[in-house]
Amino acid sequence: MDEKHEAHTCGCGCHHGHDHAHDHMSLPGMQTPAGDSLDPQDIRFRQTLQKMQTMAKSMQGLHAEIDAALAKVSRQNVGYILTQKKNVKKLEQLYEDCFSQPLGHPLYETMRQAEQEYLVNIKSILHEAQQLKREQAIAKTTTEK
Structure with missing residues (x-):
């Protein structure tokens, strides 16, 4: 991985610095197409x-x-x-x-x-x-x- 594309242990795949936290609802595939949380x-x-x-x-x-x-x-x-x-x-x-x-x-x-x-x-x-x-x-x- 390079500076722009980091592999995060949380698997968020957000491709930026990881000085933030994710809850399970913010991960890819955990929202409806409208952006609502499941x-x-x-x-x-x-x-x-x-x-x-x-x-x-x-x-x-x-x-x-x-x-x-x-x-x-x-x-x-x-x-x-x-x-x-x-x-x-x-x-x-x-x-x-x-x-x-x-x-x-x-x-x-x-x-x-x-x-x-x-x-x-x-x-x-x-x-x-x-x-x-x-x-x-x-x-x-x-x-x-």
């Missing part, structure tokens, strides 16, 4: 919402990779989806990390259930793909004999 309940709600948005963004990135691979699967290359086992494991771990402690937000449970359903469906698809791949391998070896 009450503590609204602050917690916003912080929870921001945490949920971060969680969703992380999960959606993995969803996009898994779904893109799923879109490329055909009967001839059914095993291709099995390349996503690592991403499914990452998604399971992210699910555990994100939903281990309930957040007091109305959308939390909906988000948790949707993510759980997605994981169940993808794991089922992986299992079916594994079975089909085995059946194809068995059929191939029996026709070669």
Whole structure:
């Protein structure tokens, strides 16, 4: 940081000398667009919402990779989806990390259930793909004999 842009331990980001004090209501994001201060309940709600948005963004990135691979699967290359086992494991771990402690937000449970359903469906698809791949391998070896 330079003289004009100091990093303050309070995280205020006001970019000037720090001979002043901040209360939590003067920090960025703790006021309404009109400049009114939010009450503590609204602050917690916003912080929870921001945490949920971060969680969703992380999960959606993995969803996009898994779904893109799923879109490329055909009967001839059914095993291709099995390349996503690592991403499914990452998604399971992210699910555990994100939903281990309930957040007091109305959308939390909906988000948790949707993510759980997605994981169940993808794991089922992986299992079916594994079975089909085995059946194809068995059929191939029996026709070669």
